[in-house]
Amino acid sequence: MDAGPLVVLLHGVGARGRDLEPLARAIARGLPGARTACPDAPEPCDWDAGTRQWFSLTAVAEEERPARVRAARAGLDRAIGGIVAAEGMSGSLGRVALVGFSQGGTMALDAVASGRWPVAALAAIAGRWSIPAPMRPPGGTRVLLLHGEADPVVPVADAGRAAAALEGAGLAVRVATYPGVGHAIPPRGVAAVVRFLAEALAGEAGTDTAPRPVPGPGSGPGPGGWA
Template identity: 50%
Template sequence: MPDRLVILLHGVAAFGYDLDPLAAVLRRALPGAAVIAPDAPFAYQQGPGRQWYSLEDVTPENRAARIAAARPAFDDLISTVIAGQGLSDRLERVALVGFSQGATMAFDACASGRWPLRALTLLSGRFVTPEPFAPPRTMPVLLVHGSADGAVPPQETRHATTLLREAGLAVESHILRAVGHTISPTGMKLTRRFLRETFGGVAV
């Protein structure tokens, strides 16, 4: 049984293995931890890959409903991954790291209070504030976004940073100059350092 678990959530039109470079970095940084990147529950509707919720005809007005409709499948998947590592009753040993649409779902999962985990890392996400908004105050959060992101504006991360800080969470936030919609080497380094520091306080 691993002493810690990091679950990586990929973006739309991708698969879990697309996060293998980040997974390799984290496995080296966190000896004894399991790092798992599952595929999203749904097939991408416009080509190969998977998705957490549909982007067809999505608008700012209907995005929240799309996310809410995706919660049961998301929660089933996360529950299965955690149970498979024997950590269902030890969520303080589990962290979520989401990129793009994966970050959107990770934010919703934790900010809604459904998943009170050890730590949350959000990379280049688009964030919809859930109702109720009840993030666990003991959960540190890292947000990273590229200033040149042409897919998701960095203002999304700035807004989420403000919301989480106002809710009393310890939030570290970075807008990386001249970085687009990607997990950059700097983003990987920030994630590695954040999780090493965060998990450092867990007795194993």
């Protein structure tokens, strides 16, 4: 029997892969047979060596973020590539999805926007749009962007920026924003991710993530870490 689809979840800075395991379990329940993986980012976090980061936020200016994302690509690609290879999915990226929260959402957005990972689906939650040019996204990747409207860490306007850029590059994008939600993954967001992945990976119909207007910028860290 064929193995099920693979979902790789990417945590934020100041967290570990295990912090996204509750979301991974919800995905596994909603997609029977699906496999999930929650890798640790390669670098120790600047302010907590017991947690990890994809790239440093120390003394980072907004204009410097794309360069830091670019520098972090090799570490991300090793993490995703190792999982994909171990699960026997190197030739089946059309049955792979990426889910990222916060800094992990930024890295997942870059993985698709750069064209490096032409996966079936991408769900980015509270991800910052700091993607280096040029963009070369694969045409078949479906995208879901989720964001709390009261996020004090990554402005909700970044979801609108990401949607505009990705739609302009030809991708199908859905956006859902959540009033009163900060930098976190709300229960409604978990349900939306599960339904989106079921539709994208298993052909199941139905989602509550129809596009809605993204407002301008408006708690502590969510379960996957800071941005």
